[in-house]
Amino acid sequence: MSYAFRLFCAIYGHQPVLDAEQAQTTDVWIRYAPGSAQGQQPRPTLxxxxxxxxxxxxxxxxxxxxxxxxxxxxxxxxxxxxxxxPDWLGEIFEWVSSADEYSVRARDSVGRVAFAETYLGRHKLDARIPYAAVAMRFLQRALCRLAPGAVAEPRSPVESAGHFVIPTHDVDYFPGSHLNSVYRVAKNAAISCWLYKSAALGMKQAGMALRRAAGGPDPLDQIPALAQGESRRNVSASYYFLLKRYHRRDANYDLSQPGLTDAMAALERQGFEVGVHGSYTSLDEPSELAAQFDSMRARGFRPLGGRQHWLRFTLDRLIPAHERARALYDSSMGWPDRLGFRSGACFAFPPYNFEEERPATFIEIPLVMMDQSLQVGPGEESDWYYQVAELLSVSRRYGWGGISLLWHPAAFGGGWLSHAVGDVFWRLMDSRNERQETWLSAIEFVRSVRQRYIEVGLLSEEYGSAEPEEPVQQPSKGEFVAA
Ligand SMILES: [Zn+2]
Known part of the structure; x- marks a missing residue:
């Protein structure tokens, strides 16, 4: 329970004291055992x-x-x-550790745990409610009744930042041969017709494929425009690249692709983060993900986190693989087909390492929404913005965030998904001040909050210490260098 207690303290900004001898001056006690300890000053006790x-x-x-x-x-x-x-710490632990997910044996065709098999899915619970954060709020209110005057809301580690939102981009497509892009857009046209049941989008994409075949622009080549749009808005973001290609579901490129490292370096020069998009089979071998991080390091980059391609992971592999890779964070905990909070958390947390019964050595930044889930969801295009803005507002209501959004670069421009999907991203970003949000890359977020997790004893003093201490910083308004 000390894990859940420390995490609660990290989110609310409390100083945890676990040793009863040293707890004589604390404002309030939390106790499991009945009665008060002998010889100690009675203190308000929950x-x-x-x-x-x-x-x-x-x-x-x-x-x-x-x-x-x-x-x-x-x-x-x-x-x-x-x-x-109630046993609030036990409730928090069940949600955040995702213990139930380990018990699910069934896998979908991709090798993942499907939503329908998870605790939320089996019991028909609403994934858009951050149940772990709700439990923390009940606990805090109970404590406030004992210590009147205590602040009821979670206290952000950065006073000026009310709610952290992390825009991320998995790069599943990198411009290569002319023929390859014609093929991809034509394929997307067919998928739009048959899978998304949108003949209009399919026809548009068929037109794009024809124009590309005739020497026109590649509609899937969206990284330069995306980075430029973010720079213009003074927002940094994280871009995750696939480095190996072992499976047909990996990308159309790997680390040896001409122009790739130049494009990555150009993003870094502009203040963006470049990280690892763990390949489709990267968790099938215990050391493969670490090898992929190392391959990027060998090219002079300093990857500190990322996300699994296709969200193909199970927790028993995801956690040790990121520890071996010496990652500072991961952002895979989410669903490919719906919005919501997979671990009940609208906050970042070190996952629980059950094998060694301790907090993991990195933090998880929950993924709460991604581009394609809008298109496969039941809502109309006109509802999309409302749905995702509401999810961010819910998270804001329960704390200071630390959640990520995923928009693939190719989701912009209409060559893969509807134009409306990309528009929702820009609209969200442009309305961030209305919801008092701070948008920044994952690594800037880690730098801004790491001390909070260290102080409560969830992460070691060394966590992120090799990283230069930088305040929340925005990218320079430079021109993006297309590679
Ligand atoms: Zn991917």
Missing amino acids: KLSSLYQSRSLYEAAPPPKRFEREGESTVLFYSPLPGQE
Whole structure:
């Protein structure tokens, strides 16, 4: 439970004291055992019910039970006796550790855990509710009743930043041969017709393919325009590149592609982050992801995190692979086909390493939405912006964020997905001040908040210490150098 307690303290800005001897001056105590310790000054004490039961990772979590207090409701893994306080730390741990997900044996055709098989899917829970953050809020309110005057809301590590949002771009396509781009756009036209049931989009893309065949521009080559749009708005972002091509579902390029490292270097020069998009099979071998990080280091880059291609991962492999790669963060915890909070978290956290019963050595930046989930979702185009802005507002309501959005560069310009998908991204970015959001790259986020996680004892003093300390910084307004 000390993991969940430290994490709660990191998000709310409390100073955790775990040793009762040293806790004489704390404002409030949280206790599992009844009664107060002998010989100690009685302090305001919140008594939690001791309900969490550790279980085999092959066993599913107990089904959700409804809980309501003062007009706010949620679900609990463990119901307390009437009048007793729920086991909030146990609830937080169940969500954030995603313990239930380890018990799911079924895989989809890609080798992933499908939403329908997860705790949220099986129990028909709303993925757009950050249940771990809801549990933290209930806990904080209970503490505030004992310590009047305490701030009820989570305290951001950076006073000027109310809510951190991290725009990220997985580069699944890099301009190569002329023929390859004609083929890709023509294929997208067919997919738009048959899969997305949009004949209009398919026809448009067929036209683009013809123009490309006749020597026109490559509609999937969107990195320069995207980076330029972000620079113009003084927003930094993270770009993740695939480095190896072992599987037909990997990209149309790898690290040896002419022009690739120049394009990566150009992004870095402009203040963007360049990271690793772990290839389709990169978790099938224990050291492969680390080798992919190393291959980028060997070219003079300093990758510090990234995301798995196709979100193809299981937690038992994802966590040790990122530790071996000496990554500072990962941002794979999300779904390819829906918006929401996969681990109940609208905040960044070190995942729990069950094998060694400790916090992992990197932080997870939850992925809460991606471009293609808009197009496969049930909503109309006109609803998309509302849906995603609402999700960000929910996250904002519960804390200071640390969540990522994924828009592939090729999602802009209409060559893959509808033009409207790219428009939603720009509209979100342009309305960021209305929701008091700070948009920045993942590594700038890590630099801004790392101390908070170190202070509560979740990450070691060395975490990110090799990185230069830089304040929240925006990219220079330079011109993007197309490579
Ligand atoms: Zn990808």
